[in-house]
Amino acid sequence: MATLTVEIVTPETALWRGEANALVARSSDGDFTILPQHTETVGDIVAGVVRVQTNEGELGFAVHGGYFQVGPGDNEGETRATVLAGVAERTSEIDVARAQAAKERLEAELAAMTKGDAENHPNFYLAQSALERAELRLRAAAH
Amino acid sequence: MAGGQERNLRRRIKTVNATRKITKAMELIAASQITRSQARITANRPFRDGMRRIILEAAKGDPAAAERLLAQPETVNAALVLVIAGDRGLSGAYNSSVLRAGERLVNTLRAQGTTVRIVAVGKKAAPYFRFRGFDVEQSFIGFADRPNFADARVVASTVAAPYIDAEVQQVFLVSTRFLSAGTQSVETEQLLPLSVPEAPVEVQTKLKGYTEFEPEVEQLLTYLAPRALESEIFSALLEGAASFHTSQQRAMAAATENADELGQNLTRIMNRARQDSITTEIMEIVGGAEALRSGK
CATH class of the missing domain: 1.10.287 (Helix Hairpins)
Structure with missing residues (x-):
């Protein structure tokens, strides 16, 4: 029996692990879908929503950039897909109000920074990537 | 009288x-911290192993690109040593043994004519080296007890910067490895150039030997290497924290007795x-x- 085991892991925790029918995500080369028996693959994942289709329905994960690897699993016929992300979370667990507040706050901060010499502001890139994360959370939660 | x-x-x-x-x-506080920090090591394992697997496959997929990016330098004029110690004392030999190992490494490198730069984690590390007349380039304080991934990223970018600018040819890590609750040992390892992990035999035989890459390996490795460095440093920080708490618990139990x-x-x-x-x-x-x- 061909099966697919999907793991979504971050440095702090193994977010999710289980059997799935398909894994859908986007790499810098474009969208891709991993099915059981997929060939061995290594690649990157751009910030976006990673979807895992299981028998119980579809699960969404907001992945803020990462890598994936597909290879043989421990059992016969098992394919294992591992998603490694620095930051990731279940879309169902996203705190929309908090993300919205963060987005507004960061937009205001960035606007204040752009008045001066934005690129040289020590927190410019930090704020920008935090804003990107907040926006992704909002987009992912709306799914 | x-x-x-x-x-x-x-x-x-x-x-x-x-x-x-x-x-x-x-003693009781340290004991409760041991469990927590051990759980964090366990939670980090899948990520660390996954990262190593990816690096291994990428390196095997395009040996030429891997050679260019990960090869050992022919001459080493300057090296950087990252020492991970604790923020607090009263923990038995935890700080002193890792610091002594760091000092030994610095001395060996110096004896070979290498310029050595030191980056330290933990409040106890910088004073030790400064007292002995070594310059500490940067010292990180405040997270040795409970490191999180953001801390590891900061440390990683600090030690990677001189390597990327070709100011140093090698980066070493001296830290305490948490082998089990009973055994911790001070280890010295090379962080950069990144060493390709040895694959367990069963993994090697299972791989069909043909792997697809998107994007291509060289580009992938360029982005992947800093992430792998972060992951290795994070694991070392977590294991250091667990070792610290274990060491402190043991020292405090002895003191109570x-x-x-x-x-x-x-x-x-x-x-x-x-x-x-x-x-x-x-x-x-x-x-x-x-x-x-x-x-x-």
Whole structure:
């Protein structure tokens, strides 16, 4: 029996692990879908929503950039897909109000920074990537 | 006077008991931290292993690109040493053994004519090196007890910057590895150039030997290498924290035991002193009464 085991892991925790029918995500080369028996693959994942289709329905994960690897699993016929992300979370667990507040706050901060010499502001890139994360959370939660 | 001695002893016993209470509390706190930090190591394992697997496959997929990016330098003029110690003392030999290993590495590298730059994690590390006349380029304080991934990223970018600018050719890591609750050992390893992990045999035989890459390997490795460095440093920080708590728990348990023993001994001495003074007093009274009677 061909099966697919999907793991979504971050440095702090193994977010999710289980059997799935398909894994859908986007790499810098474009969208891709991993099915059981997929060939061995290594690649990157751009910030976006990673979807895992299981028998119980579809699960969404907001992945803020990462890598994936597909290879043989421990059992016969098992394919294992591992998603490694620095930051990731279940879309169902996203705190929309908090993300919205963060987005507004960061937009205001960035606007204040752009008045001066934005690129040289020590927190410019930090704020920008935090804003990107907040926006992704909002987009992912709306799914 | 005998009474003064007794008072003195009583005071010392009080001090010993107060110290015992503190060491006992620290022991219990450390014990609870061990469990927590161990759980964090376990939670980090899948990520660390996954990262190593990806690097291994990428390196195997395009050996030429891997060679360019990960090859050992021919000449090493300058190296950077990252030492991970603790923020706090009272933890037995935890800090001193990792710091001594770091000092040894620095000395060996210097003896080979290499310029050495030092980056330290933990409040206890920088003063140690500065006292011995070594310059510490940067010292990170405040997260050695409970590191999170963001801390690891900051450390990683600090040690990677001189390597990327070709100011140093090698980066070493000296840290305490948490092998099990009973064993921790100080290890020195090379962080950069990134070493390709050895694959367990069963993994090697399972791989079909043909792997697809998107994007291509060289580009992938360029982005992947810093992430792998972060992951390795994060694991080392987590294991260092767990080792610290284990070491502290053991040291504090020993200190509590010592305090127990000391308190017991002092109590015995005090009891004897009290007994002595009572005996002397009785003798004096009896002697006085005798004298009075015979005086009649």
